[in-house]
Amino acid sequence: MVELGKRLAIQIWLAFALAFIAPVLICLWLVIASPPEIDRKFLDIIGNVVQVFATGASLFIIPIGAFIYGMLSNVRTLAKSYPVRFNRQRREVCYIDDTTHRVLIVPWESVVAWVARSQGVTGYGALRDYTFGMGLEDEEHDTVQFILMAQPSDVHALGMWASIRNYMEEGELVDTPNPMLVLLGLTPTEDELKPYEGLHTFEIERKGARFMGSLDDGAEDLTAEQRHRYGYGKRTRWPLRWWYVRRVLTFWKMPYLIAEWAHRKGRPTLPDSVQAWSQPLPPEQWAKPSPALQKANALVKHAMDKKGINFVDACKAAGLH
Template identity: 75%
Template sequence: MFSQLFKRKNKPETTKQALDIRSQRPSAGELRVRGLNETLFLAPLPVYTGQVPVSRRNFSAMNETYLELGGSNYGMVEQGKRLAVFILMILFMAFLAPCLVVLHWVLFYPENIREPLNELINAIKVFSSYALLSVLPIGAMVYGMLSNVRTLAKSYPVRFNRQRREVCYIDDTTHRVLIVPWESVVAWVARSQGVTSYGAMRDYTFGMGLEDEAHDTVQFILSAQPSDAHALGMWTAIRNYMEEGELVDTPNPMLAALGITLSEDELKPYEGLHTFEIERLDARALGRLDDGGGHLTAEERKRWGYSKRSPWPLRWWYVRRVLTFWKMPYLIAEWAHRKGRPILPQSVQAWSRPLPPEQWAQPSPALQKANALVKTAMDKKGANFIDACKAAGLH
């Protein structure tokens, strides 16, 4: 499976016991099969993979010095919108619904309505009493959102320092700091299969192992993924950042090929007030409102191959934002981003400060040689990742 995914066309969760990386040291490109479980190792020695980087939303911070994995507040805007819709439904049930009912009575059964105002007040009382029952699910929703923020505030992200070429992990319970060399990090993608009453099930996991030499242990970092492509893309994004400065110094190659340049707001790795403006620009783009040929008529646009303009995507976007209380979900996300970030130890803050370029750590000769061999085998000879790593003598 992994071999096919890594093929170059132009020429359940893995447990600690299943991955014994201390006594059975893995190598990049090594594939271990155990029953219905497959584990493909991508590192140590983080060589070129040739894959498309994805999973940008898993990163909570990125700059010229470090990249953080974990602690992202993505999804908070969507939760805020759901909360707004829930509140809107309650307000509709408590106030607008009784108004519509009484109006219906007045228009079609006027003989039964002698005092419309009193009937309206009584209807509002009845409907409001039922609407109050919705306080419980709203409270549960708010509690879940606050719990997520509290959990994020207690969970330290994994920080990758590309200037020092080191990785920092902080234990959430003991607050112990573990810093290991980047080239010693063990990374893998695991696929597990099983059969249930609902049919065959597949689980994909992206994992990393940081060896703690002082305690003779390994700190495992596991992340469930929807597919192996997502898991591979996450590692590729981390690897490309550390090795090539991608996402900071150089753009994503796919975006560069399409001629797309991300704005400062679009580069922010979290949701907040800037997300509101990004979504508005997306709505304008959907209606082709910012395309070229603004001086052309509809007939001229059709003749010269321009897409048809339509203001309706933007109009409906404004309608939906009004129904979800305008910027309320984005304010919630901005607050969650500020409150959901733990205070790092002073030693880690000092470790994260930028270094002068002359003090930057450099890739080892072994990694440089392996990268060149793997890249040549994959891009020029059409080999897959496993065979390329084997040709480079990594396993």
């Protein structure tokens, strides 16, 4: 949503530039470039030119309105859509039907996942579509609940599954701190641990920009050539000037306010049974993976670490594909 808010700001600036900045520049050019026999005065022509360009810029209302409608529609859709929840302690997956609100909880080891690729030919060339899918077996109704998510490539689709599997099997990025933060000796703040975009994202980005700018401090005894050779930036009194310029052009915190609002509106309240299911368990009550899964994970890990092959080939080598 932050990125969409920045794109909205760019569209507003384009309309503003067409309505006011462009006519001013054109009138200045006409006044300066006119031959002496043609007496053009800036104030005499600017009014009519601005009126013409402003009328044309009013057509931007259509694409800007369509863009805003798309953003609101996306938020409205998310407000009615329940997220799929993965409980690592119970080793279960929870799906809630958006229409009937029926709760389906299945064991993690019964989940089936796949990556699908389709290709079509148009007048403009070949098009490829990639989809990451999961199947949750509903034993009560003897059906399978399919969950499909479009992805930009098969690598992204496989990465989606790898992140889910990594969370459920290894718990990395959950129980262990970010290695880069450990290396730098930094402790994540409460805002930095929030798993969504909002007003806190702006402060995080500014903190990161200040940190990157501080990397160029020091090394006063180096020449400009040596600074470039060793990776230092150019000396400047305000290293974050372009960062602030970009934020001003995107209306400062407006995109982050939109993201904050979308987060508050973007998810329905979970049923009480799911909220209870989501509560943490004491470690002694955590579900354990089956011996068959432990063996399969060991085979895949051995193939990836020792043979240096990717996840798909490791599954094939282990007879799991």
